[in-house]
Amino acid sequence: xxxxxxRLAIAALVxxxxxxxxxxxxxxxxxxxxxxxxxxxxxxxxxxxFTRPGKGRSLLTEVPATTLDPNAIERRVEQKTQxxxxxxxxxIQELVQKNSELTQSNADLSxxxxxxxxxxxxxxxxxxxxxxxxxxxxxxYRLYTHTGxxxxxxxxxxxPGPQNNIFNSFDITRSYLNFYFFPTDGLTLRITPDIYRSxxxxxxxxxxxxxxxxxxxxxxxxxRLKYGYVEYNKxxxxxxxxxxxxxxxxAVPNVFIPWEEDLFGFRYVTLIxxxxxxxxxxxxxxxIGGPIKFNELQYVDYGIGVYNNANFHQYEQTDTKQFMSxxxxxxxxxxxxxxxxxxxxxxxxxxxxxxxxFQGTAPFGVQPESxxxxxxxxxxxxxxxWGAIFEYDFxxxxxxxxxLFSGSAPSTTTGSPYIAFNxxxxxxxxxxxxxxxxxxxxxxxxxxxxxxxxxxxxxxxxPNTNVTSSPLDFQRYVVGxxxxxxxxxxxxxxxxxxxxYRSQGSVSEAYVNTFAPVFKKPxxxxxxxxxxxxxxxxxxxxxxxx
Amino acid sequence: xxxxxxxxxxxxxxxxxxxxxALAGCFSGYTGGSMPWPGTVMANGxxxxxxxxxxxxxxxxxxxxFACPPDGKTYNAxxxxxxxxxxxxQLASGM
Numbered sequence: 001x002x003x004x005x006x007r008l009a010i011a012a013l014v015x016x017x018x019x020x021x022x023x024x025x026x027x028x029x030x031x032x033x034x035x036x037x038x039x040x041x042x043x044x045x046x047x048x049x050f051t052r053p054g055k056g057r058s059l060l061t062e063v064p065a066t067t068l069d070p071n072a073i074e075r076r077v078e079q080k081t082q083x084x085x086x087x088x089x090x091x092i093q094e095l096v097q098k099n100s101e102l103t104q105s106n107a108d109l110s111x112x113x114x115x116x117x118x119x120x121x122x123x124x125x126x127x128x129x130x131x132x133x134x135x136x137x138x139x140x141y142r143l144y145t146h147t148g149x150x151x152x153x154x155x156x157x158x159x160p161g162p163q164n165n166i167f168n169s170f171d172i173t174r175s176y177l178n179f180y181f182f183p184t185d186g187l188t189l190r191i192t193p194d195i196y197r198s199x200x201x202x203x204x205x206x207x208x209x210x211x212x213x214x215x216x217x218x219x220x221x222x223x224r225l226k227y228g229y230v231e232y233n234k235x236x237x238x239x240x241x242x243x244x245x246x247x248x249x250x251a252v253p254n255v256f257i258p259w260e261e262d263l264f265g266f267r268y269v270t271l272i273x274x275x276x277x278x279x280x281x282x283x284x285x286x287x288i289g290g291p292i293k294f295n296e297l298q299y300v301d302y303g304i305g306v307y308n309n310a311n312f313h314q315y316e317q318t319d320t321k322q323f324m325s326x327x328x329x330x331x332x333x334x335x336x337x338x339x340x341x342x343x344x345x346x347x348x349x350x351x352x353x354x355x356x357x358f359q360g361t362a363p364f365g366v367q368p369e370s371x372x373x374x375x376x377x378x379x380x381x382x383x384x385x386w387g388a389i390f391e392y393d394f395x396x397x398x399x400x401x402x403x404l405f406s407g408s409a410p411s412t413t414t415g416s417p418y419i420a421f422n423x424x425x426x427x428x429x430x431x432x433x434x435x436x437x438x439x440x441x442x443x444x445x446x447x448x449x450x451x452x453x454x455x456x457x458x459x460x461x462x463p464n465t466n467v468t469s470s471p472l473d474f475q476r477y478v479v480g481x482x483x484x485x486x487x488x489x490x491x492x493x494x495x496x497x498x499x500x501y502r503s504q505g506s507v508s509e510a511y512v513n514t515f516a517p518v519f520k521k522p523x524x525x526x527x528x529x530x531x532x533x534x535x536x537x538x539x540x541x542x543x544x545x546x
Numbered sequence: 547x548x549x550x551x552x553x554x555x556x557x558x559x560x561x562x563x564x565x566x567x568a569l570a571g572c573f574s575g576y577t578g579g580s581m582p583w584p585g586t587v588m589a590n591g592x593x594x595x596x597x598x599x600x601x602x603x604x605x606x607x608x609x610x611x612f613a614c615p616p617d618g619k620t621y622n623a624x625x626x627x628x629x630x631x632x633x634x635x636q637l638a639s640g641m
């Protein structure tokens with residue numbers, strides 16, 4: 001029974017194999033041709049299948065050998081392997097792609113993080129756009145081959161008088177820090193502190209008739225406010241010709257002195273005429289000004305201002321104010337600020353800086369509050385490489401002994417040989433009806449293809465034209481060469497001289513007293529010598545501006 | 547009182563003039579560093595930048611401003627410095 005079951009199973013298996021291989025065998029017979037066949041044998045007793053005939057085995061089937069081709073198998077394996085490799089490659093590419101995307105994403109994230117600036121950084125960046133700081137620094141070395149009484153060549157410098165030849169000194173005459181703030185379009189705030197030298201222990205100043213202030217001068221290098229003002233430059237933008245004109249209020253550079261300093265170009269070497277004669281470059285007040293242009297050419301440049309009678313380093317005491325105006329005309333049209341031919345007129349009218357109830361003392365009484373007038377007429381021509389200026393000055397009560405001797409003054413202490421001379425100068429210059437007249441020539445020439453410019457200044461001043469052949473009439477000569485080291489630094493070697501050109505002689509005290517009764521008992525006495533000594537000096541000047 | 551001529555002034559003026567002439571003579575062949583003549587057209591077709599030495603000051607301040615040839619255009623010191631640096635870099639790179 002059991003054997004019967006086996007037989008049936010084997011028969012079924014063989015039947016199935018025959019059925020399966022029979023189809024393929026038919027097909028193989030069709031395409032195999034003479035191809036070798038694999039014969040399979042079966043032992044019906046055991047159901048085992050053999051590839052060789054044997055006892056008790058019967059042929060089970062024939063299989064075409066091609067169906068068992070090892071190359072075909074290998075190809076199939078290769079195809080399978082290649083498919084797997086392709087799949088892996090695609091997977092790797094996908095990973096690379098993802099990695100690249102992650103890298104990009106990471107970079108974007110880093111950029112975003114970098115752009116997330118802290119609040120203080122934003123504040124600083126904003127502040128940077130609204131703020132600028134600069135500096136101007138003047139220094140010099142000077143040596144006087146001949147010393148004498150004279151005005152200051154530059155601010156904050158002094159020299160001893162006669163018989164101190166070969167006096168020399170290193171000086172700092174300007175040390176600005178320029179702070180500019182631009183809070184809104186067109187609006188500027190400028191603050192400029194400056195260093196200056198105070199000298200000696202000042203006497204307590206008399207304020208009015210019943211007040212004095214104590215002095216704190218001790219010879220230090222002090223810091224003070226030189227300029228401090230607000231400027232708005234869009235006030236006239238409604239008129240195209242006036243575009244860029246400004247209104248300024250505060251401690252401002254007045255309408256004339258800084259303008260002429262720029263015109264001459266050698267402020268770090270010496271002072272321009274009216275500045276040398278005593279008009280400061282800065283007062284507290286309000287002013288408007290700027291160019292008037294048509295078709296991009298400047299035909300007029302003007303400035304009008306009202307200021308304290310005091311300058312920037314004085315305390316205002318008056319109940320009046322000072323008026324200044326300047327108008328420059330460029331008949332041919334100027335492409336830039338001073339381009340070509342120009343004609344300029346400057347007018348200044350003010351009062352002495354004393355309190356309204358000032359009484360004064362003999363012999364001058366209320367002279368310190370007298371009217372002061374200054375005028376200048378200039379003819380100038382400027383090119384990129386050279387410039388020439390002729391200036392005619394005239395004024396009233398605009399030049400006193402305080403100006404003539406601002407650099408070095410005669411001593412009036414007991415025993416000084418210059419007491420009578422000083423009294424004479426006081427009588428001639430400090431009365432309330434002096435008239436000044438001056439002639440000036442200035443110019444420079446840049447030597448082509450070199451960093452050097454030669455420059456010069458000549459001035460003739462009659463401090464009081466009412467004095468006949470005044471012994472105080474003088475000429476000033478400055479000649480030198482400038483080395484423009486780079487955009488920020490200039491050096492100059494120059495000679496500065498004052499020539500009291502009248503022949504030495506004497507002046508009667510009686511004549512002096514016709515101007516003011518400064519000599520109590522003039523009689524036949526004379527002041528001699530009446531003409532101050534000439535002064536000669538050599539300067540090396542330095543300017544750094546940034 | 548007649549006028550007089552100061553011999554000291556004459557001597558000093560002569561000395562100063564001699565110094566100026568000497569300096570000018572020493573540098574008469576100086577090319578202005580590496581900077582070309584104003585208005586020179588360079589190899590790349592651009593006009594050479596202005597040099598502060600060829601310009602005239604029109605505003606002394608911080609920064610100072612200069613009018614420069616050949617057209618009188620105004621530049622401040624920062625701009626002139628930047629242009630000079632860029633020009634010297636170009637020269638160094640052989641452009």
